[in-house]
Amino acid sequence: SQGKINVRKFKSEEDVAVALANYTANLSEKYIKEKGSFSCVLSGGTLIDTLRKLVQPPYSKKVDWSKWLIFWLDERVVPLDDPLSNYKLALDGFLSKVPIPKKNIYPIKYYKSAKKVALYYETRLKKLVHKKIIPLSSTGFPKFDLFLNGVGPDGHVASLFPNRPQRYEKKRWVTFITDSPKPPPPRITFTFPVINSGSHVAMVVTDAAEANAVAIALGVLPEPKPTLPCAEVKGKEETTWFLDKDAASKLN
Numbered sequence: 001s002q003g004k005i006n007v008r009k010f011k012s013e014e015d016v017a018v019a020l021a022n023y024t025a026n027l028s029e030k031y032i033k034e035k036g037s038f039s040c041v042l043s044g045g046t047l048i049d050t051l052r053k054l055v056q057p058p059y060s061k062k063v064d065w066s067k068w069l070i071f072w073l074d075e076r077v078v079p080l081d082d083p084l085s086n087y088k089l090a091l092d093g094f095l096s097k098v099p100i101p102k103k104n105i106y107p108i109k110y111y112k113s114a115k116k117v118a119l120y121y122e123t124r125l126k127k128l129v130h131k132k133i134i135p136l137s138s139t140g141f142p143k144f145d146l147f148l149n150g151v152g153p154d155g156h157v158a159s160l161f162p163n164r165p166q167r168y169e170k171k172r173w174v175t176f177i178t179d180s181p182k183p184p185p186p187r188i189t190f191t192f193p194v195i196n197s198g199s200h201v202a203m204v205v206t207d208a209a210e211a212n213a214v215a216i217a218l219g220v221l222p223e224p225k226p227t228l229p230c231a232e233v234k235g236k237e238e239t240t241w242f243l244d245k246d247a248a249s250k251l252n
């Protein structure tokens with residue numbers, strides 16, 4: 001079973017950034033108290049900029065960064081120092097600003113072959129589950145504490161796109177795509193069974209370009225068949241949509 005869905009609407013992107021910092025800092029405190037660590041899965045795109053308040057006081061002071069574990073929702077198959085890399089984006093905009101131990105950051109190693117990159121990350125995750133660094137959910141997939149997801153204008157989430165088969169993957173933890181409609185074409189991505197085994201999922205959307213996708217996902221506009229990938233995201237405890245005025249503009 002999946003958890004409840006919350007929709008939080010804000011006047012501006014700035015207000016979303018503040019609320020997201022508060023929400024993430026509170027969850028970090030809760031999980032560290034309960035289990036001694038906090039696993040956080042980062043997407044690329046605009047999300048990293050929306051996280052900017054978290055690395056500033058008062059939030060940055062409240063968080064025990066030494067207990068954070070960082071993973072990626074998806075990655076572009078490019079070297080880690082390439083401007084298109086989601087790792088580089090997170091490093092420059094977030095990770096370089098807070099004292100998360102290097103050993104707790106799990107970048108997705110680059111190989112030329114997308115298939116090899118996906119296999120590498122899945123194998124790495126399986127080892128972490130075996131060592132009990134990440135727990136296994138009753139679903140048989142790893143259980144992360146928080147997913148911080150963005151949404152694309154076409155309704156994609158992670159690198160799971162509307163007209164691509166990866167969104168239907170049921171067995172693998174990580175899969176790959178070589179013809180992503182959004183550049184660059186080769187990417188790897190967590191699959192839906194992994195995302196939907198996560199405890200908390202934040203869907204962070206701050207652009208008018210995504211307003212239609214948001215309204216479809218939240219049942220205000222009719223769903224296409226098959227529905228959009230972003231409509232299929234549901235965390236085990238809760239899914240919280242953080243929307244600014246523009247992203248929420250088609251909800252009323």
Ligand SMILES: O=C1O[C@H](COP(=O)(O)O)[C@@H](O)[C@H](O)[C@H]1O
Pocket residue numbers: 042043044045046047073074075076086149150151152153156157158159182
């Ligand atoms: O390509 C990607 O796009 C999505 C959405 O990005 P946004 O810029 O529209 O927020 C992102 O979540 C994903 O991680 C990224 O690889």
